[in-house]
Amino acid sequence: MDVTHNNDEGQGKNGIIEGIAHYQLVSAAYDKSRFGFGEEGVSMVYDNHAALYLSKPLPRGVRTHTIELEHAEFGPAMPYCGAARVIITLKENDAIRYNDDIYYQPGQVAGQEDRELKRFLELLTTQPLVDCGHFTVNKSGFAHDLKNGRPLPYGLQLLRGIVKGVHLYETGRPRPALRLNVDVNWVPFYPAINVVEALSAFGPLSNPDYQRFLGLYKGVKFTLSYRKTRTYHIDGIADLPADRLTFEKDGDTLTVDDYYRNEYRITLRYPGLPPLKLRSRAPDGSEHYLYFPMEVCDILSGQRLSRRRFSLLAPDFEATLIQTNCLSPRERADMISAAVHNVIQPPDLPENLLAAFGVELSGSYNDIEIVHRERPRLGKNLNFMRGVQFKINRYEERIEVRNWRLLVDERNVNGRVIDEFIQRLQQSAFRQGVVMDAPIVVNFDSNRASPPEWFDMFKAFRDQNVQLIFLVDSQKIKSHNMLKSCEQRFQVLTQHAVVESLRKMKSLDNVFHKMHTKLNGLNYKVDPEPCALKYSLDSEDLFFIGYDVSHPPPAQDDQRAKKVGLSSLNPSVVGVATNSAASPYQFIGDYFYQPSRQESVDAALLQTQVFTALIQRHKNRPRARLPSVIFVVRDGLAEGQYEMARNDELNGIKAAIAQFEPQWHPRFVFIVATKRHHKRFFANGNNNNVPPSSALSLGVARAFTKEFFMLSAQPIKGTSKPPDYVILVNDADFTTDELQGIIQMLCYNHQIVGTPTGLPIPVIQGHELAKRGANNLAQYIRLNRMPETADGSADTAYLNEILRYSGRYLHNQRFNA
Known part of the structure; x- marks a missing residue:
């Protein structure tokens, strides 16, 4: 069902406020219309925007239903609405029939399946957490419990969260199965309190540490206690207190304290505190400041502390957070069971919403078959010690x-x-x-x-x-x-x-x-298990490319960034690693800069980097034949970006191949590898981790997607999380066994540690190269100004000229080892 309303006054693009207002208004309309929009006993699921699902259809013959709410009927939505009256119109669409084949079939184009049922079930399993009132829920449906938090320094809270998703999975049967994935985590959040209360954690209000406060709270969203129709970001603090800071209004000179008393009938309790100061741009382009007394500023709920600020909370906070989230398999399994119960029947909520929509959620775990892969073949100078650990006895070169x-x-x-x-x-x-x-x-x-x-x-x-x-x-x-x-x-x-x-x-x-x-030494060699042995690195039949992207943190209220339409002035960094060194077992690479937070990797820059790597390979190994397969492993992609990578990024790599040798026509394998997923696997009745060299596919591979999960590394502590490998392209027609054997071999080729890594080494090096590029840029900016183009964005062409390793002495070595 589509929902439209006229509640736009004062909202702008403030999505948080808009979502709160819409939810409360539709709830008020639901109550006014006899708890069901004309049909009693109807349950609803709402996305806080334009999609509303009802457990029963509108009364017979009614396709459109309109409810008018006067301001006095807004209820909890009243502070968030600028309109005097709201008209909500419901327009009925076709019903979702759970067993309709359309939801279980692939789309005509990969990635364009009908996902209406999936979207509904995502919302259905989120709505109870929203309705019970003590979960903060983000747009991805991840929910964190506001009532069971742990206190952190400076008033912040550590909240326990439910991370979930609904997907179709291949199970070996004619029709894919719908399954709910659930995991749990602990995440630091800002408190939903008044700014004065937040400031009090930084020392006595007579002399608080304003600099430390801004370091931790700059960019945090707040709304005004007397007008909640807009959100703002904490940007700065005025130099003078509210009772001494003056400005001109209609020819009069007023203090901020006087202005609030006269304009809003608000007598400030803390006139001696400086107001928050925000930069603003007038319609004519001129800049000025807005001033808000801290005591009228309320921090919005549901804001996470970014990782780059962890050290400001405590020097060892990141390590502490990792330790908190490092749960044994038994502990995590128990917490996941409790989280599933919260989805089915949250506390303080009498209605079983899932049952009202005819949906049953099984609390049992899915049994998945584990394939145990053989370990790779170690070179003559290596021997296995315990499990997957091995000892380097004498270097190869x-x-x-x-x-x-x-x-x-x-x-x-x-x-x-x-x-x-x-x-x-x-x-x-x-x-x-x-x-x-x-x-x-x-x-x-x-x-x-x-x-x-x-x-x-x-x-x-x-x-x-x-x-x-x-x-x-x-x-x-x-x-x-x-x-x-x-x-x-x-x-x-x-x-x-x-x-x-x-x-x-x-x-x-x-x-x-x-x-x-x-120094370019080769410490050891590792070859694939027997099923993929013909693709050993010294066969020269495969050329490996791994890459990853490092994005800068978003800028907050940076007018120049907004001017050019960027979320940050700093560029993104792409790290690319290939086995183009003197030995095919060695991976080297470089990084390049591209416009900030661009979704895809710049195909032209990627082409240049791959072409340079091919030239390197030829110079370092002039007798090596041209590989028949280009094997690409990429990190950091969401499901919606697969098609972009398959088309744009892969085309950049293909262009580099054609540029290097027009008559060379290799086949391509393109795999996305990531540990950023929320699936957990347990062995032996939830008491143990799955062992290293475990591969899982049937029952956990998403429908219409070629993927598998494989754990190469031995988890040191906590619950293991096998990386997810999605096969976007397989022109070489490798079998799943061959792909898994090759990837497992790459995980054993770190050259420094005597144990397999969590992800293949080309991806790890791509990540480290991107990180190095970001750090080198940060150091350059500390000593120089960021080079800019005419529109104020970073001059990435100049940065690529002065800050990269390509074409210089160290480009032929693994400098980032």
Whole structure:
């Protein structure tokens, strides 16, 4: 059923306020119309916008139903509505028949199936949580319990959430099955309180820490207690208190305190506090400020604390949050069962809404068949130890370490600690058959050194042909970005360790594995299990491409960003890794910048990067034949973006192939790999994780989608989450066994740790390269201004020219190991 209304006054594009108002208004109309829009006993499900589902049709012969609400009838919606009267019109559409074949068939175009039933069931399993009143629910249907939160510093709360989704799954039967996926998590949220109350957590109101408050609360949405028809973002704080801050109005000079007393009959309780200050743009383009006393500003419910601010809450908060969400399989299974019960019958809600719509939700788990894959074949210098862990006995291709520098601040790092570190590192090298000379130790204060001092030192080391610079300092010193920025600028390899971690390490083997990998050594070889052995990396039959995107945090109230239609002025970064090094077992790569938060990867820039990698491969391995298959693994895509990747991004890669060799016509495999899903799998009656090398497909693969889940890594703690692999393109006609064998082999090819990784190494390196590009950009901006184009957006062409590794000395090495 379609819903229209005239409640637009004062709403603008404030989706949160709009959703609250619509829900309350439709609820008021439901109550006014005898609890059922003309038919008593009718239950409703509403998306807070334009789609309304009723458990019974409108009275016979009625296709349109109109309800008028006077302002006094708005009920809880009254503060959110600017209109004096609201007219709600319901227009009946065709009924949803649960067994109609149209909902269980693929669309004529992939990804364009009829999803009306799925959308309805998503809303149906969300509506009880909305109706019970103590869950905050976002647009994805994820709900967090406001009544059972844990207190956090500065007034924030840690809320337990229900993460769910409804999908069609292949089960081996003629018709796919509808299943509800449920997981649970703990997420930090801002409190729905007055701004003065929030500020009080930052010290006495006579002298609060305004800077720390803004660091944590800038960008948070609030509404005004006397007019809730709009939302605003906390942007800044005025320099003067409300009883001293003045402005001109109609020829009079008023304080903010006077203005609120005269205009709104509000006597401020805290006139000595400075108001919130917001930048605003007039219709003529001029900028001015709006001022709101803190005590009339109410923070909106349901706002999550962004990850980039975790450290502002507490230095170790991210680690604490990970630990909180790290539940044993038994604990998580119990919490999921409780969450399912909340969906069926939330507390304080007498009606079973699902039953009213004729839907039954089974509380039992689905039994899924697990396929146990063989472990990859290890090279001659490796042997399995316990489970999936393996030991590197001697490197495959060794690089001598002759000319390197060790940077330490001798005032903060004990000389005995450094001597012991060098000795232990040389012992690790000796065990691998690598010749390693002692470094030249350089006394360097990474905390106090100025940028020119960093630059002069790196320039001198570059002129001395230093192989690698190893910095050891404290975790309290934020020197990493400066070190890596200098690496990119002067093209000298770097490695960083903090003395606190070195003291805890029983062995420095992994530290040296990393150093040797950076220097282009090959630590080991791994080949696929027998079913895919013909596709081993040294067969040269496959060329692997992995990439990922790192987006900048959204800008808040940044007028220049709004001017050019961007959510942030900083660009997005794409990291691309390929096996184009001297050995096909080695993955190297680079990153590039593209306009901010663009959904797809720029096909032209991707083409350039892949073409450069093909040139690299030819120079490094001139005798290698052209691969018959291009194997692409991509991270970070939602289901709605699959078609975009299959068409736009893959076409960019194909263009690079044609540019490199017009007569070369390889086949393509394109797989999306992600751990960002909400499916959990348990073994042995929910008491255990599924073991490593487990693959799952039938019963968990979405209908009309070729996908499987496979766990390669051994979970150290908590409940495992096998990555989801979606096969977008398989021109090579690989079997599922072959694909799983190849991916499993890639997960064992990290070269640094003796255990498989959660995702294939091309994707992990793509992610790390994108992260490196973002960090190098952040450091560049600290020392320089962001280069801009005429419209105020970041000049990505210039950034790609000065901040990348391509075409420079280190581009042929795994600098980001």
